[in-house]
Amino acid sequence: MKKIINDPNQVVQDMVDGLIAANPDSLKQVPNTFVVARADAPVAGKVALVSGGGSGHEPAHAGYIGKGMLDAAVCGEVFTSPTPDQVLEGIKAVDSGNGVLLVIKNYTGDVLNFEMAAELAEAEGIQVEKVIVNDDVAVEDSSFTTGRRGIAGTVFVHKIAGAKADSGAKLEAVKAVANKVVTNVRSMGIALTPCTVPAAGKPSFTLEDHEMEIGMGIHGEPGIDRTSIASADEIATTLTEKVLEDFDFSGEVAVLVNGLGATPEMELYIMNKKLHEILSERGIKIYRTYVGEYMTSLEMAGCSVSLLKLDDELKELLDAESTAPAFRS
Amino acid sequence: MKKIINDPNQVVQDMVDGLIAANPDSLKQVPNTFVVARADAPVAGKVALVSGGGSGHEPAHAGYIGKGMLDAAVCGEVFTSPTPDQVLEGIKAVDSGNGVLLVIKNYTGDVLNFEMAAELAEAEGIQVEKVIVNDDVAVEDSSFTTGRRGIAGTVFVHKIAGAKADSGAKLEAVKAVANKVVTNVRSMGIALTPCTVPAAGKPSFTLEDHEMEIGMGIHGEPGIDRTSIASADEIATTLTEKVLEDFDFSGEVAVLVNGLGATPEMELYIMNKKLHEILSERGIKIYRTYVGEYMTSLEMAGCSVSLLKLDDELKELLDAESTAPAFRS
Amino acid sequence: MELEIHDLIKWFEITNERIQQHKDYLTGLDQPIGDGDHGINMARGYQEAVTKLSQAEYQEPSEVLRDASMALLSKVGGASGPLYGTAFLKMSLAVKGLETINAASLVNGLSAALLGIKQRGKAEAGEKTLVDVWGPVVDYISSEESNLRAEDLTSQARMAMERTKEMMATKGRASYFKEKSIGHIDPGSASSYYVFASLAEVWKEKT
Amino acid sequence: MELEIHDLIKWFEITNERIQQHKDYLTGLDQPIGDGDHGINMARGYQEAVTKLSQAEYQEPSEVLRDASMALLSKVGGASGPLYGTAFLKMSLAVKGLETINAASLVNGLSAALLGIKQRGKAEAGEKTLVDVWGPVVDYISSEESNLRAEDLTSQARMAMERTKEMMATKGRASYFKEKSIGHIDPGSASSYYVFASLAEVWKEKT
Numbered sequence A, B: 001m002k003k004i005i006n007d008p009n010q011v012v013q014d015m016v017d018g019l020i021a022a023n024p025d026s027l028k029q030v031p032n033t034f035v036v037a038r039a040d041a042p043v044a045g046k047v048a049l050v051s052g053g054g055s056g057h058e059p060a061h062a063g064y065i066g067k068g069m070l071d072a073a074v075c076g077e078v079f080t081s082p083t084p085d086q087v088l089e090g091i092k093a094v095d096s097g098n099g100v101l102l103v104i105k106n107y108t109g110d111v112l113n114f115e116m117a118a119e120l121a122e123a124e125g126i127q128v129e130k131v132i133v134n135d136d137v138a139v140e141d142s143s144f145t146t147g148r149r150g151i152a153g154t155v156f157v158h159k160i161a162g163a164k165a166d167s168g169a170k171l172e173a174v175k176a177v178a179n180k181v182v183t184n185v186r187s188m189g190i191a192l193t194p195c196t197v198p199a200a201g202k203p204s205f206t207l208e209d210h211e212m213e214i215g216m217g218i219h220g221e222p223g224i225d226r227t228s229i230a231s232a233d234e235i236a237t238t239l240t241e242k243v244l245e246d247f248d249f250s251g252e253v254a255v256l257v258n259g260l261g262a263t264p265e266m267e268l269y270i271m272n273k274k275l276h277e278i279l280s281e282r283g284i285k286i287y288r289t290y291v292g293e294y295m296t297s298l299e300m301a302g303c304s305v306s307l308l309k310l311d312d313e314l315k316e317l318l319d320a321e322s323t324a325p326a327f328r329s
Numbered sequence C, D: 001m002e003l004e005i006h007d008l009i010k011w012f013e014i015t016n017e018r019i020q021q022h023k024d025y026l027t028g029l030d031q032p033i034g035d036g037d038h039g040i041n042m043a044r045g046y047q048e049a050v051t052k053l054s055q056a057e058y059q060e061p062s063e064v065l066r067d068a069s070m071a072l073l074s075k076v077g078g079a080s081g082p083l084y085g086t087a088f089l090k091m092s093l094a095v096k097g098l099e100t101i102n103a104a105s106l107v108n109g110l111s112a113a114l115l116g117i118k119q120r121g122k123a124e125a126g127e128k129t130l131v132d133v134w135g136p137v138v139d140y141i142s143s144e145e146s147n148l149r150a151e152d153l154t155s156q157a158r159m160a161m162e163r164t165k166e167m168m169a170t171k172g173r174a175s176y177f178k179e180k181s182i183g184h185i186d187p188g189s190a191s192s193y194y195v196f197a198s199l200a201e202v203w204k205e206k207t
């Protein structure tokens, strides 16, 4: 394991300290927690957004804290959901009396811990709603199972719901637009290499030198298929087609080409070239393209493609001001 | 070699296409070149900034194109300086008649090719000045040798000279503040793993599983020392002390903790924590901190630390508006 | 036969011993069909619970259950944390006010706990989760009530745990492995087995 | 004895053959003390140069040198591109207007080229660069002028190249290797040796 760390069991602590040190004017840490919040939270008159989950997906989620996006991010241990008491602290730190929306990636651990936190918060008289993001088309969609995982598409929920909240909308309306994003976003990724959780010290799975896994999750969850590594054009085609099969994107879309950690930006742009070719062949209009690391998996090599179908409301909110370091607009 | 690419000899072509596709409103490609420029270039009445060099350092340099930073970036083959004809096209594409400043990282290849381009441009009646960035303290500073390499500190030159140009300053003044940055910036990095140039197909050097190289350059140039891998605190201490030994930073500084490619943001923030401790112990005030991937080396794992000593002029220019995707302010 | 405050504390202590002892086994079960942390999670949480219980003074059994629940909630994490936390929280509410817990109120308490787990996790029998041990065990205890025998409780729990081996997971991380989840014992069912085996041990000493 | 247009074209053609033939050798020299691309760079550039020369019509030798210079400038890249490009550009200017190049004007041309390399690269003799072949060769040619002998030209160039082995690089990428650069032949000096060995071959055929 080659990492620039100190005690493997202290990485989240150290990271949060370093994050706050880097952004003393815009961020604050809720004492005795791994909750990071807007320095000016609670923001009077505004519905607050709280997200979070296991660490190791940076810049998700603390990088999305800022005007027009999240009010707080709850940082769990690496790849482990934060506990309800931590999430509760996050909710309490940002509620201005206008209620709090929880943006949760669909993993059983995250869902259960955030739900309990919501109940605890309601017990304290705080109005809480939640939206569960499940954009990973590599998992089949079923109401009888745990269902699809939440991956990079979550960033669009942060951006658009955050903009809605910033516009002064009520909790119900913010929740509604968040769900609208969830309904209209789909993603899928591939991995070329595993990653190593610091406390574990060794990779959680292995991939041969010639192998890649199609549809692998951001914690190394199994995907659809393990094949020998393909060209960028083939990978872009596979991912895009799976996403397009799953939902009718005809019209206008936003595109997110996301790097999982070790993959250079150069490769993401090479993917993006083909992606644009495929979409324009299909007559799908691209309104905005985002290329970079938005939802990572430590030092995993690989990428994901997300598409969000847009209407006028979503376009306006997507372009609205955001001061979050990881998503300026 | 595990990469998301098509033809290894076409990566720069494909990358530039993907980059333009992602930013159709803000960027344009100069026909038949790998020159990327502001869509609205030449900007009337403004001194233009052109940088570039070998590709593989993304977001350097095309990611720094925008209002308040670069007007054009000339993309060479991976780790290979662009040729004078390409640089000349970049100069011609952005000159508004107010002259062009070339920001060159100090490598013989870059310096010679950009210098020749400058002469060719002058022959065509374009006013050209250049500044050579040499911030890497891992190389001893000598006027009898090639001297220090230009690494991540270059980003500060782009930002501050770009802001100066945006303020309407004349070429001489823009050059002067660029040189002021060069005088006041120092950097040093470490590498944990090598990287692979696509066309080469295999790493240009090797590091054992327990090894790291201190002071290694962004193309894998030899550093000062090869040791077994140390803790984040030790690495931060080594790099910061080397940088502080080299120049008197007492006063106020901007800090850049730069990831070389594969290193997760989490580790950069862990570095940043220690960095802040060291600087505050020394009574050095931190005005701004930037943490992320600013000057990479393909998928190399490692990081660099840059310090820039600030005065009021530099502070103001550092904070001035920039619309460059990789350095929003 | 009645369980008193110290018996409940004993229950968590014995469970903790077994979980610490089989920590790696539980983690091992979570590797092929999960993320390999169940033993670590449970060991962290139960250690916290017994520490907490050893430090406080209690007026009635429900308080023990509430404190244990809070400790598990804040320390176990993952999916199992909220589930075990909810189970003991609901059980605590169900026996609130009672000075001791007899067979009937044990049935009440554990039924409430099971209901809590089902509501929280939205899992039904046969989805290869905690429910597949808690469900059969609660059924058994209800059917026996006061003639409950410790040995049978243990064996019922063990058999239930072993039956999860043949199930395909449709809830939790293991569900991503679809058919591949068949042939492995469910980690959470294994930890639940330790919970009930420990309860049986406490029960036995009373009879 | 005079070099005509077709002789100069021949010069680049023969040089190109040798560079293509020894491409991997040149790249190999650039690996231990550089970035392992000198052979690739030179092969790419010289190929372009001869292609260009084969397609155009020329009125005088200086035009051949100018076109070759431009081809090398735009295709070699790295440090050596501008250096070779400058060399032939300066040589072209030095012989401008001449219908043929005799020994005296060859000395003029190559001296101008050497000066160009020195000005461009700011390297002096002994820094383990092109200069360490071009310098001694130009000295030799100047001293001989018209009694220049092809064999001696070749051997002078080879000896100069071999002397770079003992030098410590203080310019170019190799300078980062400091002492470690000693013991390796300088890649650019090796390619320069092919340039002059080829010139000797052309020269020989004329005498």
Ligand SMILES: Nc1ncnc2c1ncn2[C@@H]1O[C@H](COP(=O)(O)OP(=O)(O)O)[C@@H](O)[C@H]1O
Pocket: A108, A109, C030, C034, C035, C036, C037, C038, C041, C042, C077, C078, C079, C080, C081, C083, C117, C120, C121, C122, C123, C128, C129, C130, C131, C171, C172, C173, C186, C187, C188, C189
């Ligand atoms: N929806 C659910 N209902 C009941 N139990 C569940 C559910 N999802 C998961 N579990 C239980 O949780 C166990 C996994 O716990 P653990 O590994 O600690 O958490 P995580 O899966 O988040 O890493 C599974 O073996 C299963 O018994």
Ligand SMILES: Nc1ncnc2c1ncn2[C@@H]1O[C@H](COP(=O)(O)OP(=O)(O)O)[C@@H](O)[C@H]1O
Pocket: B108, B109, D030, D034, D035, D037, D038, D041, D042, D077, D078, D079, D080, D081, D083, D117, D120, D121, D122, D123, D128, D129, D130, D131, D171, D172, D173, D186, D187, D188, D189
């Ligand atoms: N300042 C300089 N002056 C003269 N020749 C130089 C100088 N720097 C480098 N060279 C020559 O260039 C050669 C390297 O060329 P090449 O490998 O093609 O470029 P790069 O070093 O940019 O990869 C060196 O072997 C040396 O002979």
Ligand SMILES: [Mg+2]
Pocket: C030, C034, C035, C036, C037, C038, C078, C173
């Ligand atoms: Mg688990």
Ligand SMILES: [Mg+2]
Pocket: A079, A080, A081, A109, C035, C037, C078, C079
């Ligand atoms: Mg887990």
Ligand SMILES: [Mg+2]
Pocket: D030, D034, D035, D036, D037, D038, D078, D173
């Ligand atoms: Mg080279």
Ligand SMILES: [Mg+2]
Pocket: B079, B080, B081, B109, D035, D037, D078, D079
């Ligand atoms: Mg080179």
